[in-house]
Amino acid sequence: MTVVASAEQEVSSMSQLITHFSDVRAATVELARPLSAEDCCLQSMPDASPTKWHLAHTTWFFEEFVLGRFIEGYLRFNENYRLLFNSYYNAVGPQHCRAQRGLLSRPTLEEVHAYREGVNRLVIDLLREPRRVVRNTLRQIIMIGLQHEQQHQELLLTDIKHALSCNPLLPAYQLEDDQARQTREDATGLASEMQWIEIEAGVYDIGAPEARRFAFDNERPRHKTYLHPFALSSQLVTNSQFLEFIEDGGYDRPEFWLALGYKTVQSAGWTHPLYWYRTADNSSDWQEYTLRGPRPLVPEQPICHLSYFEADAYARWAGARLPTEAEWEIAAYRKTRDRACTEPLALHPGVSSQDPEASQYQLLGQVWQWTSSPYTAYPGYVAPPGALGEYNGKFMCNQYVLRGGSCVTPRDQVTTSYRNFFPPDARWQFTGLRLACDR
Amino acid sequence: MTVVASAEQEVSSMSQLITHFSDVRAATVELARPLSAEDCCLQSMPDASPTKWHLAHTTWFFEEFVLGRFIEGYLRFNENYRLLFNSYYNAVGPQHCRAQRGLLSRPTLEEVHAYREGVNRLVIDLLREPRRVVRNTLRQIIMIGLQHEQQHQELLLTDIKHALSCNPLLPAYQLEDDQARQTREDATGLASEMQWIEIEAGVYDIGAPEARRFAFDNERPRHKTYLHPFALSSQLVTNSQFLEFIEDGGYDRPEFWLALGYKTVQSAGWTHPLYWYRTADNSSDWQEYTLRGPRPLVPEQPICHLSYFEADAYARWAGARLPTEAEWEIAAYRKTRDRACTEPLALHPGVSSQDPEASQYQLLGQVWQWTSSPYTAYPGYVAPPGALGEYNGKFMCNQYVLRGGSCVTPRDQVTTSYRNFFPPDARWQFTGLRLACDR
Amino acid sequence: MTVVASAEQEVSSMSQLITHFSDVRAATVELARPLSAEDCCLQSMPDASPTKWHLAHTTWFFEEFVLGRFIEGYLRFNENYRLLFNSYYNAVGPQHCRAQRGLLSRPTLEEVHAYREGVNRLVIDLLREPRRVVRNTLRQIIMIGLQHEQQHQELLLTDIKHALSCNPLLPAYQLEDDQARQTREDATGLASEMQWIEIEAGVYDIGAPEARRFAFDNERPRHKTYLHPFALSSQLVTNSQFLEFIEDGGYDRPEFWLALGYKTVQSAGWTHPLYWYRTADNSSDWQEYTLRGPRPLVPEQPICHLSYFEADAYARWAGARLPTEAEWEIAAYRKTRDRACTEPLALHPGVSSQDPEASQYQLLGQVWQWTSSPYTAYPGYVAPPGALGEYNGKFMCNQYVLRGGSCVTPRDQVTTSYRNFFPPDARWQFTGLRLACDR
């Protein structure tokens, strides 16, 4: 993963960077606060990691790529952590078996917090008196490390949601206070009319602009692409719309599904999105497990926790299709003009409002929106040299791109060019969809 | 799969169609001739089908989509065949379990041949006196059926190669006669110099031209795409070049591989392409199993039986990359101008020649060439209605596009716009690669 | 497997042995006669072998253990057969993968028949002029080889039954002629009254008597065992009795099942014995696939194709239990006095008759009867040295003993001391049960 920052744009002084570093690092700790040490050790599937592991791995990242590289003769906190908390960087060394992260009761949660604080102190010391020659590189790697940490903040929440949902007690990650509940319940339902955002044919530029202060390597190079005329829906698909698909026998009708999707539906026994359940088999009262605990399904909320297979089948059933990632980016940019995401960070996506601002489209920061684009390299992409080159490039296979960020994506990460990616059967992220059609 | 044939272009009269039908149908029988009834029943993996099943399924296709639709009150040869020989058409009805095709000792090979002849007779009768109103539709479906049959001719050979290779006796599908061997051995090695075929940036049209008499639905619509400047190698990668990768530790170095590819290498224990073996572990004498039986590896021949993972890793090791399918198509078209494939149909790819014709590039009809493009729908693609809509569209997931046709692809199917597709770990087709690079 | 034959009892001259050899060898060929070459190549699961493989393996046994040992400088028919047709004798050498026996279209069926004839000729030549010193050993190994061949005659039938049953056409191994059908249909139903065969407590001898001309090593040594008083049913459990269990919800009630059995029922989805089916889900008309093809279930026939789990659950449901193998042997001996089996060899078990002979109990030669005894070594058992020591001993783990022989067991193999054994989930043999209870 490379960062491209033009030198003249150094808007943040080193002290600003230190503040930013402290804020992001503290935010991760804050996310873990509602959880007990026992909760923090849970791993419910190989793809999801324990909270404690997220806390440690994001720290390992700074120890490995900052302290280990910029402090001569650096002595690690614990030599074993190099193995335990390396996720997948072969260039750094071997890794602890991914599926067994949940078996690491040691180091304890307390020890991991001490590890975090120790590394934080050393990084801040380093940032206070950086050698001139490494200043830029150091800043860039810190920036990557913080973006990386923010990605893990999102994963921390989606992973613990999955883990807690495996407990028949359906415990909440965090209960809602009364005021929040009131606000939520006062919110009016889907107020705006569905419209099509129309885009004409032509050659467009997509990818992160050079001027952007930070972008992941997979958003670059910015490049030209030809688009045929199309339209993108102004609205996310909602729970009630998806229920129509279910009630129309959608999960039992192979004509709507990719062959691999239908095979997955049958072998996994899917009959509804992840986290939905009914109190009785013949009930029509759908419940949904959320990070706030179980609650009745809210019809107007955006559908989420869909696999690509389900999103694609829904679109075909609806007589439409998923947008490509380029289409999504161009249409979203047209409506948001790269303005920051104004939707609030939340533990669950909310209903759309009548806000005349761009947020009425819920393009950013509500649910990740599946696109029909397999995750591939942009033209001219070259993975960076060294271990950080393993950040993105090696995963460009059998995954699909998602766009828009979700309710749990840190707000400053949410941009129109940010590319998330998951295999087509993944459902534990906040993943939904928006329809598109040819013109 | 749809065929788009403009009515005014009816170059072939009905009698020409009957001749073509008879020829293609006879060619399939000819391919099965060297095999015993026992050979014809083998299924070595779920993805590969027995020869007898290919013979029956291609016949079922005509019975289902032609006889069953155009003859009123049509009585099937055997009601059970509708289940047994339906591959994956849910709209037609349920299917016999794919992995158990090798357990169908009945109907016997003889009965399947009788089935073929019976259906042939009825189809020809129908073509002799078609009702005017269905004439065009009938002709189109016959054309699809014959293209479909030709696709299965290729699969028949690749599937039986895999099946026979599982027998420790390594029996040949067909031994070479002396003259053929002489011709082959007289062929000079890789004579031409490697060059780069340079292509400049711009908006290009790709996909099957409207004027083409037949094209699969997935080659359409012809559409615009933007290409950045690039170059495509004038040569296929050869066995000797791939051996360098192996000897450089290629299979043990994760830095060249996609994460999923390296996982596959490790779990499957790959250390060389499919069908290669050594008589002793420490020998450097590589042998190769071919449809002609085992023989020593010929260094100058194009490498084949590679997975996408291996092709991609090789390209990265070589400091290059795979072309996208659009790049491949534009470059191939520039050199071949849509001329028919002149390389001979053969049971194994051959070395390149000094032929000043386009064939010097071995773009067409030697080995399928992996592209870096996941298999997706072209802009504006809509699967045809009904069962034939299941031909291509529902497989557009987790597969990669291959281009160029192989030595066993029927010659008239080999075009620059033909899109083949396989999952990234498939190796039993004649699959190789050609390098590309950015400019 | 060893044979213990007292020298003084040499009732059969060498010429008698040659006749016996020829008869047994011919019988195997006879069993394969109704099958096509395609049928003979089928393998429907790793545990079952193709007919052709049985034909070859039984020949390999004589080539390996007779020709290879008693003919100096013996040259094998084909060196590869040593690998291909070795079942599991590690002391002989490596083995072809068991699950891939069905992929051996070569050698062809014709070649395997030629192999049989060639080996037969050489064995007979050898038996005509044996060197005096090896005479006894030779005779013993021939005897083992023939018993081994007879065991494979039974497996040939049960394996092809399973393979043909996987074909939706449900082809018969051999159709019944009219006369046979008449005879069968004339047979009266279960005429005899069920009684208990009462056995008093005491120390009993079990195992093959020393005087027996042939016995497998696992039937020896004959030894003492203490039995508590018990009774054995005079009848086999019938289809109609087992139907009551099904209709009483037997397959859904864990209280009747071993924990492992219930787990198997659920994971495999068992709701009835193997080879039973209904033409519609809600039909009460049970059909049964037999070697004669499909037919309506005959209520009075002995239940067969049950796993140990089902037999054990039925017994518990019926308020009884399975007998131990010692109990079965003592009770069966008391009723049969080691008389030869008089029930006819047949392709399916028949109903019991009013015959006042022992056969009224159907103790021998109808269905294998599950006992509650895990398959273990008899006290004092030592596996023979060398490869033949692998015949029985190494399989004494996680299998249960069955007694009595089935309708397809060669008649002269059926004795009260013969121990068959299969894992508790195996169902493709002719396996049923008889109840026992404490006194």
Added chain:
Amino acid sequence: MTVVASAEQEVSSMSQLITHFSDVRAATVELARPLSAEDCCLQSMPDASPTKWHLAHTTWFFEEFVLGRFIEGYLRFNENYRLLFNSYYNAVGPQHCRAQRGLLSRPTLEEVHAYREGVNRLVIDLLREPRRVVRNTLRQIIMIGLQHEQQHQELLLTDIKHALSCNPLLPAYQLEDDQARQTREDATGLASEMQWIEIEAGVYDIGAPEARRFAFDNERPRHKTYLHPFALSSQLVTNSQFLEFIEDGGYDRPEFWLALGYKTVQSAGWTHPLYWYRTADNSSDWQEYTLRGPRPLVPEQPICHLSYFEADAYARWAGARLPTEAEWEIAAYRKTRDRACTEPLALHPGVSSQDPEASQYQLLGQVWQWTSSPYTAYPGYVAPPGALGEYNGKFMCNQYVLRGGSCVTPRDQVTTSYRNFFPPDARWQFTGLRLACDR
């Protein structure tokens, strides 16, 4: 599981029972004390349960079978616990998925301790004033519940050993204090000479005597069995003896192994007992992970953490065999005369001493000794009615009996008639062996 206690033998008054109850319940809590809440939540394989689950399940046992049955209108602590902490009692109701016990971060460890204390209080209240009519039944169920709890005390230790061993840090369950280490290191090595304990042929009684205050249902009825003459080794097989087997290529020589055992060795890649490792592949310095942490292998200690397969292969290699369970019981009884186990409870088995007492034989309380006896019902055994009938009977399949108790078996459970049982590939218990031979 039933208990048979003759009424006249009521040696323990109710107050003694209360004391015993309190002691056993406190002992479990004591065993969990060295572990953090995070440790207590670990589940490293489906067969092993988290410490917290053991704490809760043993409490559930008393709530379900005592409070729920003897207190009218009893209200459970938490209705969900009925599902969560039911192990396998179908008669009680459905069970939480066994493999997912490690995902139960809630209830928290603290809540589980509160659950224990609450149930303890109610049970003690009940025992203080039992209604006369239920007095005997109540006492019997309490006794079963305490024996059950003691079985889980052993499992708690073996399960946490396995879980901690999966952590590359190899943390100790409990470090040894200096004095203990000194004592251990002062212990002299294997002092006694190996002798054979000779037993003559005859009819013997085995199973728990009627007079015994408590016995599990599977130890009953006491019954007669015939034994052939045999001898049992006076010593356990040691680490150094087992090392000879390894160094003789034992793990690579199929001739010593059961077929299923050798298959397991190859698929699991076993080359040594569980918990052994070397710091380098070519090192001869074997280390062993213990509950005290890693330490160098002590040659004189009894081998443990062997599967049945390994024990059986070792015995065959050594020219001996495993004893049957009846042989073991008779020989052990002859040497111990049912005296209580005098070997100390410990976290690892120790070396034998010169103690002239029976303990010199290490028959009891060091390592579980594999017998060659599959786990079956004793003659006349009938599982008790109701849910408690599921305690033992339904597991009598594909398991082998172990005898003697291990270093972590509560001392008052260790008797010569106690039957433990595990599948033949299980290795995480303290399982070793002792040789036997025919006479």
